[in-house]
Amino acid sequence: xxxxxxxxxxxxxxxxVRYAETDAMGVVYYANYLVxxxxxxxxxxxxxxxxxxxxxxxxxxxxxxxxxxRYRAPARYGDRIITRVRLTELKGSTMRFxxxxxxxxxxxxxxxxxxxxVWINREGxxxxxxxxxxRRVFPEDNTPTPQS
Amino acid sequence: xxxxxxxxxxxxxxxxVRYAETDAMGVVYYANYLVxxxxxxxxxxxxxxxxxxxxxxxxxxxxxxxxxxRYRAPARYGDRIITRVRLTELKGSTMRFxxxxxxxxxxxxxxxxxxxxVWINREGxxxxxxxxxxRRVFPEDNTPTPQS
Amino acid sequence: xxxxxxxxxxxxxxxxVRYAETDAMGVVYYANYLVxxxxxxxxxxxxxxxxxxxxxxxxxxxxxxxxxxRYRAPARYGDRIITRVRLTELKGSTMRFxxxxxxxxxxxxxxxxxxxxVWINREGxxxxxxxxxxRRVFPEDNTPTPQS
Amino acid sequence: xxxxxxxxxxxxxxxxVRYAETDAMGVVYYANYLVxxxxxxxxxxxxxxxxxxxxxxxxxxxxxxxxxxRYRAPARYGDRIITRVRLTELKGSTMRFxxxxxxxxxxxxxxxxxxxxVWINREGxxxxxxxxxxRRVFPEDNTPTPQS
Numbered sequence: 001x002x003x004x005x006x007x008x009x010x011x012x013x014x015x016x017v018r019y020a021e022t023d024a025m026g027v028v029y030y031a032n033y034l035v036x037x038x039x040x041x042x043x044x045x046x047x048x049x050x051x052x053x054x055x056x057x058x059x060x061x062x063x064x065x066x067x068x069x070r071y072r073a074p075a076r077y078g079d080r081i082i083t084r085v086r087l088t089e090l091k092g093s094t095m096r097f098x099x100x101x102x103x104x105x106x107x108x109x110x111x112x113x114x115x116x117x118v119w120i121n122r123e124g125x126x127x128x129x130x131x132x133x134x135r136r137v138f139p140e141d142n143t144p145t146p147q148s
Numbered sequence: 149x150x151x152x153x154x155x156x157x158x159x160x161x162x163x164x165v166r167y168a169e170t171d172a173m174g175v176v177y178y179a180n181y182l183v184x185x186x187x188x189x190x191x192x193x194x195x196x197x198x199x200x201x202x203x204x205x206x207x208x209x210x211x212x213x214x215x216x217x218r219y220r221a222p223a224r225y226g227d228r229i230i231t232r233v234r235l236t237e238l239k240g241s242t243m244r245f246x247x248x249x250x251x252x253x254x255x256x257x258x259x260x261x262x263x264x265x266v267w268i269n270r271e272g273x274x275x276x277x278x279x280x281x282x283r284r285v286f287p288e289d290n291t292p293t294p295q296s
Numbered sequence: 297x298x299x300x301x302x303x304x305x306x307x308x309x310x311x312x313v314r315y316a317e318t319d320a321m322g323v324v325y326y327a328n329y330l331v332x333x334x335x336x337x338x339x340x341x342x343x344x345x346x347x348x349x350x351x352x353x354x355x356x357x358x359x360x361x362x363x364x365x366r367y368r369a370p371a372r373y374g375d376r377i378i379t380r381v382r383l384t385e386l387k388g389s390t391m392r393f394x395x396x397x398x399x400x401x402x403x404x405x406x407x408x409x410x411x412x413x414v415w416i417n418r419e420g421x422x423x424x425x426x427x428x429x430x431r432r433v434f435p436e437d438n439t440p441t442p443q444s
Numbered sequence: 445x446x447x448x449x450x451x452x453x454x455x456x457x458x459x460x461v462r463y464a465e466t467d468a469m470g471v472v473y474y475a476n477y478l479v480x481x482x483x484x485x486x487x488x489x490x491x492x493x494x495x496x497x498x499x500x501x502x503x504x505x506x507x508x509x510x511x512x513x514r515y516r517a518p519a520r521y522g523d524r525i526i527t528r529v530r531l532t533e534l535k536g537s538t539m540r541f542x543x544x545x546x547x548x549x550x551x552x553x554x555x556x557x558x559x560x561x562v563w564i565n566r567e568g569x570x571x572x573x574x575x576x577x578x579r580r581v582f583p584e585d586n587t588p589t590p591q592s
């Protein structure tokens with residue numbers, strides 16, 4: 001499942017599983033791992049000082065086009081969780097992230113997955129990833145990025 | 149809890165409780181009843197041909213300012229549910245709705261509640277409820293509505 | 297993405313997108329498609345008269361082990377949606393379903409995906425899929441199923 | 445809205461608003477404040493070393509019977525939030541909590557509310573609040589509690 005990473009793992013702070021996130025089987029409902037993936041993306045943006053809200057207001061939001069999750073072990077109410085994320089692809093209009101969901105206390109791997117995103121313009125067409133992203137994630141990279 | 153209703157009850161079609169809506173106690177998580185209330189408001193708008201999306205785009209969305217729910221009996225995965233709603237207040241910038249959540253098969257009352265909403269303008273200030281709402285809900289009422 | 301189907305598509309009744317399901321981009325939040333997949337599984341069980349709640353009480357719930365979604369076009373508040381599902385694998389302890397999410401009025405494909413599930417016993421170990429499932433889905437199949 | 449408090453305010457750690465919690469109006473969906481109330485109850489239990497999961501397993505869960513929320517100002521994606529809770533009633537089978545939702549950085553009050561809960565036994569009947577709760581919350585209170 002893993003691609004060559006472009007960044008190290010960025011971890012969220014530990015957070016507790018909410019009762020709202022459990023289901024009648026007594027474990028975290030499967031769709032909520034995608035919510036936790038997104039929380040990790042938020043942490044990623046803060047870590048690299050990417051102002052996602054401003055990008056979106058400027059008319060270049062990123063739409064998720066694929067999501068995948070592999071569930072390894074259940075999480076339960078009150079468990080302390082960490083989610084971590086790393087960038088594995090950034091070319092043209094596409095970005096791909098990988099995730100791991102861990103029990104914060106035991107470091108047991110609970111789930112892993114990836115998402116793929118495409119930057120879109122006001123007309124809803126794929127558009128090149130904003131330069132700000134590249135600059136923030138690869139500040140040392142001075143070579144001019146090739147135009148697509 | 150009940151005020152004098154301004155409209156009859158408007159009922160949603162029956163819908164099944166989703167697994168996502170249950171929690172580790174095996175019953176529907178308490179916040180989801182507010183989601184069901186909102187689904188009933190959607191049915192109310194369709195019944196009175198109120199185009200809520202257009203109103204919102206025109207800059208006059210309604211913000212919820214209060215919500216209350218009384219839980220009477222639990223709902224479980226797979227139960228068929230009906231939610232019904234009626235308007236109990238419409239004056240100035242304020243609207244109030246009442247709700248009942250019923251088991252669609254037994255008609256048992258599972259929960260009841262109310263919400264209060266305020267129409268707001270582009271500046272975020274309370275503004276008079278759009279005329280379209282009054283016209284749709286009270287088409288027979290020809291007396292000019294007083295200006296506030 | 298598609299495997300050889302074991303059943304025809306089973307469709308949910310049309311349902312409206314809830315305001316709760318949208319996000320600040322004005323479209324349905326990506327994790328909610330997995331909720332809709334699960335609603336389709338519920339319809340599948342009812343169509344084949346599989347009493348999933350009873351199976352679970354008897355100590356053989358099915359745990360989701362993988363989920364994948366490909367997002368094709370956004371869904372918006374008030375859109376009428378249909379989700380459909382078909383079984384594409386049923387062997388040993390494993391079940392795999394495929395899904396399509398459609399706009400109920402235009403039949404536009406909004407998303408597609410699949411999930412893989414493993415039946416587990418009281419000890420949390422993979423266990424053979426309950427005979428009831430096979431009997432319900434393939435009633436014409438009289439050959440004794442091999443014991444694992 | 446406020447009753448005489450039985451405990452001081454207990455605060456959650458600050459947490460960021462998730463994209464999943466916003467809706468198409470660009471603000472946090474109203475039902476999610478009840479999820480945040482519940483997160484505060486979890487913090488309350490940890491602060492007083494109440495093992496809620498164990499109580500539930502022993503057959504005495506607490507069912508929510510009423511919930512109320514007053515919305516004062518919207519929360520947006522990325523805002524840092526604190527929720528705080530205090531106990532305002534503990535008699536017979538009933539418990540009542542009050543909540544405030546604050547912007548963690550500005551301390552602006554975003555919402556406030558309360559919930560009422562009833563302890564229930566295996567037969568689903570109201571039952572006296574477990575002694576453990578009283579002991580944990582009022583450790584200095586040595587007078588024997590009256591039997592109901």
